[in-house]
Amino acid sequence: MLACCVIFVAVVPLLPLGLVLAERKVSAHIQDRVGPMRVGPHGILQTLADGVKLIFKEDHIPREGDKFLFVVSPYIIFACSFAVFAAIPFGRSILVSELNIGIFYIMAISSVIVMGVIMAGWASNSKWSLLGAMRSAAQIVSYEIPIGLGILSVVMLAQTLNMQEIVKGQDGIANWLIFRTPFTFIAFFVFFISSIAEVNRTPFDLPEAESELVAGFHxxxxxxxxxxxxxxxxxxxxxxxxxxxxxxxxxxxxIVTRRAITLGGLLGVVIKTLFLVFVMMWIRWTLPRLRVDQLMNLCWKYFIPISFFNILGVGIWGLIFPKDSRLSIIISIAAIILGLIFTFGVLGKSLSKGPKPPPSSAERRVSATT
Structure with a gap:
């Protein structure tokens, strides 16, 4: 336990530095450029140089703002963001604290971030900051609902809130909960997209919309x-x-059972996690920013009803098929494949039609006379 805590304190704060550099390189390659190259070999020390520069920058506090809240709020956000890692299992024995309500702890501690965001916006005594904070609070609180409902569908299958026990029941790719039922397959994508909105990433970065709010709540x-x-x-x-x-x-x-040689343990979870992080970066540099009404419509009109549907589907699926039934997994994977074929078929057919051609001059004359 002590060794895990020491590794946690030493390694986890370094993750954002590597991810900032990775984002610069990923965005550069997506936009067909090289990115930072001057500081260190292949630019790998650019983020470290930026950190040193920020340390020596002037620490400005607004004259008419609330000094105490202004100073405290970034530390609240920082502390809660890193406290989440305490309940995430990175291996069979690589875990800071094995809580029997681990997933509940993660949701509870991550919700405190909203308080830090509102405090930062309010204490800045700026309309831009306050508007960005209100946007961020509304967005985070809204998208916590489909995230929680998606987690609930997993808890219904695993029948535990312990993160380590949830992982132990997924030995082998066929037993991954994303493939256990068609409804958890949908729940994964709802959870992942809602998580992008939860961390204020493009196309859901309305709180930091630089074209509207300068930089948001900060x-x-x-x-x-x-x-x-x-x-x-x-x-x-x-x-x-x-x-x-x-x-x-x-x-x-x-990827397969424990009897085979696989990339499991710490390396396995890190590879899966970094792949999802890469997808987040890919989405950021591919899609445009949504409007506020589109952001809220996606959550309240689509994701939340779909999440309730998934919970109902998981419950019915559990009544029909016994736990860990091979027939359940086979039917689930077949339903997922058929659903993907149907979805891509409909999308391909709609895209193949192309845009509707403009009306000819004769058609315009007829429509004008009628």
Whole structure:
């Protein structure tokens, strides 16, 4: 336990530094450029140089703002973001604390981040910061609902809130909860997309919309306090990806059974987590930002009803098929494959039609006369 805590304190704070550099390189290659190359070999020390620069920058506090809340809020966000890692299992014995209500603890501690965001916006005494904080609070609180409902569908199958026990029941790719039922397959994508909104990543970065709000709730921050917000953001990216891989993708289990040689343990969960982080970065540099009404419509009109449907489906599926039934897994995988074929077939057919051609001059004359 002590060794895990020491590794946790030493390694986890370094994750955001690597992810910032990875985002710069991923975005550069997506946009057909090389990214940072000057500081260190292949630019690998650029993020470290930026951190040193921020340490020596002036620490500005608004004259008419609330000094205490202004100073405290980034540390609240930072602390809660890293406290989530305490309940995530990275191996059979690599775990800081094996809580019997681990997933409940994760949801509870991550919800406190909203308080830090509101405090930062309010204490800045700026309309831009306050508007960004209100947007962020509304977004986080809204998307916590489909995330919680998606987790509930996993808990119904695993029948435990212990993260380690959830992973132990997913030995082998066929036993991953994402493939256990067609409804958990849908729940994974709802959970993952909602997690992107939860960490304020594009296309859900309305709280930090630089074209509208300058920088969002941290507009008035500078120096290391400004850096703490971004360190917390990238820590949250890794945390939600690790939670998704733990709940749906087998966690520290390998691709096949334990009798075969696989990339399991710490390496397995890190590979799965980094792949999901890469998908988040890929989405950021591919899709445009949504409007506020589109953001809320996606959550309340689509994700929440779909999440309730998944819970109902998982409950009915559990009544029809006994636990760990091979027939259940076979039928589930077949239903997922048929659903994907149907979905891509409909999308391909709609895309193959192309845009409707503009009306000819004769058609315009006829429509004008009628």
């Amino acid at each position: 507009t008035e921050y500078s120096g290391m306090r400004f850096a703490l917000f971004f360190i917390a953001e990238y820590a949250n990216m890794f945390a939600v990806s690790a939670i998704a891989s733990t709940l749906f993708l087998g966690g520290w289990h390998g």
